[in-house]
Amino acid sequence: MSAPSSGPDPSRLRIGDTERNSAMDALSEHLGKGRIDLDEFGTRSAQVTQARTVADLQALFTDLPAPHPTLPGPPAPVRAAAIPVTPSAGVPARPDDTRTPAQRGAAVLLAASGIIALVLFFLVKTWLVFLIPALIAVVTSALWGSDWRNRS
Template sequence: MSEYRPSDIRISDSEREDALGKLGEHMSAGRLDIDEYGERSAQVTAAKTRGELLDLFGDLPDPRPTFGKPAPAADPVPAPPRTVSYGQRIGPVLIPIIAIVLAIGLMVVFKVYIFFLLPFIFFAISGSRWRGADQRGRDDYRRAMRAHRDAVREHQRRMRGQWRDGRY
């Protein structure tokens, strides 16, 4: 069985990205000019082992690439909004139906006149209470989905900025 030196261990994509970010820091500090940065970043992308990567930083002070550290955790994506449950939707519909059934039962048992039922029938046919509650529910759902979509887009924009700045 052969033994590997630490410099012979292959590097991962996240370690390459870390090294590119550190090269960017050295260029912004003025230690590397743009041509040398271009050459070294091409060598970073072609590097296969930790030794090859560390050779590129031999003449540079800290920061240097680090190995074995986990990548920084990304911000969690916001959870989608809760949807309206079945019970919340059926409530505004069930109450007038129960009132109508109760009124019909009173009419059958106690021989109450039909004009007693007219207000209930009017509200049941017009459905004004149902439409109002249902429309408010749809509007709330649309508003919540729009806010969720905007939050996801903001999260994606922030992550692209971190990647572009070399922080991720």
């Protein structure tokens, strides 16, 4: 015999505009964090507008970390974060980041070079300082190439 049911299956509960808006807010945050691209955001947004049950919305967030939409019923299980809080030297800041410390440093230098060039422009009053980011990009590209992510 089967055990007596304690009520309706929470995943089959109907949702309303509040839950759909919560799902859209969560998707927007994932888009802003770069976890999904604009095309995937559009696809998932369309699915949110067509969702009718809790299960329909939960299916859209199974591969994404928090935030998830606020839904009726018991909360979805929370996955533990795999990203170290304070990475030590030589350990990637993200598990999927296979760059060496030198490559990560070059990326930071390239990002900062735009600000440095702007400050130097006002100090030395020449537009040539805006070639600094381009020079750093050319040098780092020559050292590691554009396919560094594909190397073992």
